[in-house]
Amino acid sequence: MRPAFLYVGSRRKGPSSWSPPPAGGFGIGIHRFDCETGTVTAVGRVAPELSVGYLLHDARRSVLYALHEAMTLPDRKRGGGGMIAAFRVDPETGALTEISRSPSFGTLPCHATLDAEGRHLLVVHHTGHTPVTRTRKTAQGYEIVLEYDEAATVMFPLDNAGRIQPPCHVRSHDGRGALPDQTHSQLHCIRHLPGTELFAVCDKGGDRVTLLRQARETLHPVRDIPAPPGSSPRSCLTHPRLPVLYANFETAPLLHAYRWSADGEMQRIAAIAPWAPCAGPQPALMPSDMAISADGSRLYLLLRGPEALTTCLLHPDGRPEPIDTRPLHVENPRAVALSPDGAHLLVAAVVSQEVAVWPLNKDGLPVGEGRRQPCAHAGCMAFA
Template structure:
C-alpha cells in the first residue's frame, strides 16, 4: 500500500495566546496506514507559524497561513511539492489583508483559495474573508476580492468584534460559508465568475456560541458547526439556492460537569455517518452519530492522546483519525470503527513540536 501524503504545520514563533512555540515550520510526511509509521519527506522551516494549511488532492501544492500575533496582516504562502523526489519549493507569498490568518480552503474547482482572517484590534486592512486566484503553476495572485464583517456578541472577552474563523465551500461549489466567532453568525457568500463574493444569507447560532469550524455532509444537504465558546456542535439544513441555514439540532461536545475547555476542530467520516469534535482542555474527541434527519446522537468521548487537540484529520479511507495535540508535541493516531464510529488509541504517534494543523492529500 502506498504511503499517504501528510502536510503538517507547527508553531515556530511565540504568540501570547499559545503556550510555547517548539515547532519547525512546515513539513511533509509519508504515513503508512498499515504499519502506522511516519517518514519525513520534506521540511521548510522558514515559513512562520503555519497554523493552518490546505493541500491539493494530488499533494503537489500546499498553501500555508502564517499567524503572527503582532502583524496587522497575516500571510499565505504557496508551495510546490514533488512526490517522486520529495522536493518542497517556495512559490510565492501574499498578504491576507487582515490580522490573525485563521483558515484557508482550496476551491473545489481548484481555481481559487479562500482565506478567513480572525482579525484583532484596529488598523490595517481588517478584511474578514479574502479570495485569491491560483495561477497555472500554483502560485497565488494578489487578492482578487475581500469583505469585512461588522458586529459583536454577548461574550465581552471574545466577541468584542467580528472574528471570522473559517471559510468553507459547500459540496456543490460556488457558495462559501464563513463562520464568524465574534458575531455568532454563519455568512453564506456566492462566488462570482471574477471571484468576488456576494452575501446571500446570514444564519445565527446560539448567542455566545462562537462558531469556529464547519463540516459538510457528503450528501450536500447538511452542515455541521463546532462552536468554540459554548463547547457545542450544531446541525443545520442548507438551502442550496438561498444559502440559508436552518438549525436542526444542538448538542454539547463536553460531558456533564466538564469545564475550562474550548472546542477546536470538527471532522466527518467519509460516509457521513459520524462526526468527531475536538475538546481543548477536556482533551478528548466527542463522537456523534449523524441520523438520517440530520440530528446528532452523542456516542461518548475518547481521550485524544495528548493535551490541547487543536486540529483533526481523517485518513482518506476513514480508518484512522490523526489528532494534532498542540501542547504535548504529539500527533496521535486513533483507529476508527467504521460501523460504530468508535475511536481507539493505537499507541502510534508522531512526536513533533507544537503541531497545529494536519492535512492529508486525498489521492
C-alpha cells in the same frame, strides 16, 4: 500504492501580539504515513520561519497552501498581517518546493478553502485583540473610539500552476458578540457548500455564521445565521453526501446541523450538546476541530479543556447523535484528521507537541491508547 504523506503545520501558541516571527523549529513538517500500521515517520521540514495555522491541499494541482498566522510581515517592524505560501508537492517523495508567497491582506489568517472550480483561494482572518484608540467629536463632545484590525474574507485568483495572484476581492465583516472578548468580527473558518456558489464563514466575534455567494471574482452577502449569544462559532464542515453543514462553538457546548438549499436558505435540523463529561474535575470546555468520515457515518469533535474526543453517529438525514467521549491524554488538541483510507484517526496537539494516531474499529471508534509521534508545536495537518 503511492505512499501517503502527512504534512504538519507547527504553530506558535499564545496571545495575539507584536512579537517577532519564530526563529526556527516551526514551518511544515513532512512525514511519511504508513496506512497499515498508522506509523508516522518524519522525513523533513520546510519554511521554519512560518507559524503555520492552517494547511490546505489542492489535489488537482498537487499544491499545498500554508497560512502564516501572524500580525507582522517580515519586512515590517510591526503590522502588515500574515502571509500565504504555496508549495508544489512531489507525489513520490513528499518533498515541498515553494512556488509563491503573498501577504494575506489581514492579521492572523487562520483558515482557507478553494472555490468549486479551483480557480480562487479564499482566506479568512481571525484578527488580534489589540485596538487602536482614536477620538471623535460629536454634538455631545469628544468620545473615545476603539478600532480593531479588519476581519476580512479575501479572494485570491490562482494561476494554472497554483501560484497566488493579487487579491480580486476583499469582503470586510463587522460584528460584535455578547462576551467581553467579542469586540469585533473574528473569522475562524470558511467552507464551500458543494453544488453551490455559497461559502459559510464562522464569525467567532460576531456570534454568527455568514453566507457569501461568489459571482465571478466578487463575494456578495446572502444572509447571517445567528448563533446563541456568547457562543463564538468556531469551525464548520459539510457532509460528504448531503447538503448539511455542521458548526461547533468555542465558548458553548453545542453542535448545530443545518440543511442548506442552493438559494441560500438554511434550516437548522439539530442542536445538541455532543459530549458526556469525562471522569474527574471538569475544566473549561473549548471545542476546536472536527472531521467527518468519507461515508458520512461518523463525526469526530475535539474538546480542549477535557482534552477529549467525541464521536457522533450521523443518521441518514445527517442528524448527529453522540455515541462516545474519551480522554486523549494530549495537551491542547487543535486539529483532527482521518487517514486517506479512513482506517486511522489523527490528532495534532500544540502544547504536548505530538501527533497521536488511533486505529478505528468497525464502529468507527478509536482503539487503544494511540501511537504518539513527537512533532514540534503541532497545530494543523493535511494529507497528500
